[in-house]
Amino acid sequence: MTTTDALWRLSAAELAARIRRREVSAREAVRDTLARLEAVNPAINAVVDLRPEETLAEADRVDAMLARGEDPGPLAGVPVTIKVNADQKGFATTNGLRIQKDLIAREDNPVVANLRKAGAVILGRTNTPAFSLRWFTDNSLHGHTRNPRDPSITPGGSSGGAGAAVASGIGAIGHGTDIGGSIRYPAYACGVHGLRPTLGRVPAWNPSGADRHIGGQLMAVSGPLARTIADIRLAFAAMAARDIRDPWWVGVPLEGPPVPKRAALCVRPDGLAVVPEVEAALRDAARRLEAAGWTVEEAETPPLREPAKIQLMLWLAESRRGMNAAIHREADPAATFYHAQMEAICPYPDANDLLDGLQKRAGFVRQWMQFFERYPVAITPVSAELPFPDGLDVSSPEGFRRCWEAQLTQVGLPLMGLPGLAVATGLVGRVPVGVQLLAGRYREDLLLAAGEAIEAAGVPPAPVDPA
Numbered sequence: 001m002t003t004t005d006a007l008w009r010l011s012a013a014e015l016a017a018r019i020r021r022r023e024v025s026a027r028e029a030v031r032d033t034l035a036r037l038e039a040v041n042p043a044i045n046a047v048v049d050l051r052p053e054e055t056l057a058e059a060d061r062v063d064a065m066l067a068r069g070e071d072p073g074p075l076a077g078v079p080v081t082i083k084v085n086a087d088q089k090g091f092a093t094t095n096g097l098r099i100q101k102d103l104i105a106r107e108d109n110p111v112v113a114n115l116r117k118a119g120a121v122i123l124g125r126t127n128t129p130a131f132s133l134r135w136f137t138d139n140s141l142h143g144h145t146r147n148p149r150d151p152s153i154t155p156g157g158s159s160g161g162a163g164a165a166v167a168s169g170i171g172a173i174g175h176g177t178d179i180g181g182s183i184r185y186p187a188y189a190c191g192v193h194g195l196r197p198t199l200g201r202v203p204a205w206n207p208s209g210a211d212r213h214i215g216g217q218l219m220a221v222s223g224p225l226a227r228t229i230a231d232i233r234l235a236f237a238a239m240a241a242r243d244i245r246d247p248w249w250v251g252v253p254l255e256g257p258p259v260p261k262r263a264a265l266c267v268r269p270d271g272l273a274v275v276p277e278v279e280a281a282l283r284d285a286a287r288r289l290e291a292a293g294w295t296v297e298e299a300e301t302p303p304l305r306e307p308a309k310i311q312l313m314l315w316l317a318e319s320r321r322g323m324n325a326a327i328h329r330e331a332d333p334a335a336t337f338y339h340a341q342m343e344a345i346c347p348y349p350d351a352n353d354l355l356d357g358l359q360k361r362a363g364f365v366r367q368w369m370q371f372f373e374r375y376p377v378a379i380t381p382v383s384a385e386l387p388f389p390d391g392l393d394v395s396s397p398e399g400f401r402r403c404w405e406a407q408l409t410q411v412g413l414p415l416m417g418l419p420g421l422a423v424a425t426g427l428v429g430r431v432p433v434g435v436q437l438l439a440g441r442y443r444e445d446l447l448l449a450a451g452e453a454i455e456a457a458g459v460p461p462a463p464v465d466p467a
Contacts, residue, residue: 008036009463012078012172012231016119019077022066026059026077030121033079037124037170040148043466044155046164047081048142049091050124055079058121073119075238080120080173081165084142085132085158086222087206088112088125096130096139099330103208110203110243111175111222118238123171126161130335131327132177135185135403135410136393137161140332146390148466149191150430153387156186159225163190166225169463173235177204179220180311181410184422184436187225189387191424191432191460193451194225195232198441199417202239203246213321215314217248218361219414227462229423229451236444252442263289263450264299264375271305272408274384277428285379285425285435285454292453299375302367304412310357311415312346317354334394341393341400365416372440377450380409382422382436409436421447424459430467432460 007015007029018024034052041047065072082088085095087105089112094100108116115122130139137160138144147155148168155164162174163186176183178196187194204222205211212220224235237254265286267279274282286296319327319339327339349357371378384406393403404411413420418441424434435454439446 007032008169010172011228012075012226013228013234015172016074016076016078019062020066026062026121027056029077030055030059030079030123033123033171040168040466041170044146044148044164044168045143046126046145046161046168046170047124048084048127048161055121055123062119062121073117073238074234075115076119078120078173079123079171080115080175081123081126081162081171082112082175083128083159083162083177084125085128085177086112086175086204087208088122091125093206093208094141095132096128096141097330098141099326101141105208107207109206110245111239114203114239114241114243115175117241120173120238126159126165126174128158128161130330130332131323132158132182133335134158134338134393135181135388135407136391138334140330146466147190147387148464149432150467152390153431154189154390156189156387158182159186162225163187163192163194166190166192166227167462167464168466172226172231174225175222176225177220177222179216179414180315181407183223183225184382184420185407185410187422187424188382188434189432191427192225192227192462193229193232193424194422195223195236195444195447196420197221197223197236197240197444198419200248200250201442201444203243203249205246213318215318218314218417219311229448229455232451233448255445256443259376259446261294262375263294263296263377263379265296266299266301266378266380269301269304269380269409270412272381272384274381275386277386277433278381278384281425281433282379282381282435285423288454288457289450291457294450294453296379297375301378301380302371303364304408306360307364307415308408308412310360311411312342313349313353313357316342316346317349320348337394338400341397345404361415368416368418369440372443376439376443376446378438380436380438382409382434383407386428386431386433413438417441419444419447421451423451423454425454426458427460
């Protein structure tokens with residue numbers, strides 16, 4: 001292979017190193033990735049908005065900095081994608097909605113600005129379900145995103161476009177957002193890795209809209225999806241740079257104090273019934289950690305079911321104050337059905353319910369942080385099932401409830417603002433499987449260390465050609 005062959009296959013870390021050494025140019029890397037996008041995106045519809053000439057101009061700026069002897073940053077020339085629910089100057093922040101197709105951002109979201117500062121080149125914008133609301137990815141504006149490994153299964157959601165793009169070689173890093181699994185689940189479904197950072201780690205804010213209500217402020221985060229843990233580490237550090245426009249941002253060091261290499265194996269958190277393939281993946285991951293020098297003990301997690309109920313109550317409290325009208329105006333069939341099912345399982349709260357839920361949150365955070373004093377890392381399912389058949393959640397009320405139950409660890413975790421890392425471990429036929437690692441607040445470093453140990457024993461091959 002020559003230095004310019006198949007640059008789209010390279011990890012972000014390797015590609016940035018080659019560009020910084022000027023073995024290849026950023027323009028060559030971006031042009032190669034754009035060609036990959038053109039070849040495979042029609043089959044999967046992962047990237048739904050792009051401007052190749054602007055992207056190449058960004059690459060040229062990186063090359064010009066290198067030519068002047070300047071440092072463009074740790075992601076020098078690396079092509080990345082941005083989810084369509086994040087402000088990117090000059091582009092519509094559609095969030096998968098026809099009613100927002102003309103909502104043009106006047107400035108970058110802090111996470112987008114931080115990626116640019118690190119030298120990344122923005123390749124295009126990735127799809128999400130309407131309102132970024134489902135673990136599946138289709139909407140009436142941008143259409144349906146397919147899983148590149150198997151089109152019969154979901155690519156995940158809401159960052160399904162990001163997961164599908166990364167898995168198929170459209171950029172080494174994808175930006176995602178997560179309030180109920182929207183980074184972790186697409187990573188799982190597409191056979192890549194995805195990090196949900198601690199609340200406040202990665203600054204994020206959309207100047208194009210109003211501030212989120214309290215539920216979103218307490219639970220929603222931005223983070224990276226990538227094919228290697230090393231790239232997750234690199235992207236996370238870039239995304240987490242200071243930006244005081246987000247009042248939740250905190251400048252905590254990325255590396256915490258040493259702790260024992262001890263992990264809890266939590267096969268059935270809070271009574272979750274997992275399928276045999278998921279249990280096998282969990283036990284395999286535990287063996288991989290033990291082989292890497294970790295002590296692993298089987299244990300029960302602190303509560304997740306009640307946090308999940310409070311999470312849903314806060315989520316719907318936001319929509320019931322105004323988003324319901326937008327759902328009606330958008331008239332996206334899947335979003336309308338999905339939202340109705342959510343409301344059916346969550347009674348309308350009063351002010352006391354909301355205050356009680358926020359009060360209980362403190363106790364749940366305390367229980368989880370005490371748990372991590374004994375077990376610095378927990379190994380849990382990403383989902384109770386293998387990736388769902390595409391569209392299962394809107395096939396019937398029973399299909400919705402099956403999905404909701406299986407995603408307990410996705411929905412329960414955000415209430416506490418805790419970090420989680422989805423690590424791909426293998427395939428069941430063509431269908432990916434993996435595990436979720438959890439740790440205490442601001443201990444992403446522990447997740448990444450454990451993730452690297454698990455990754456070293458084997459992950460699904462990627463990038464892949466769409467099936």
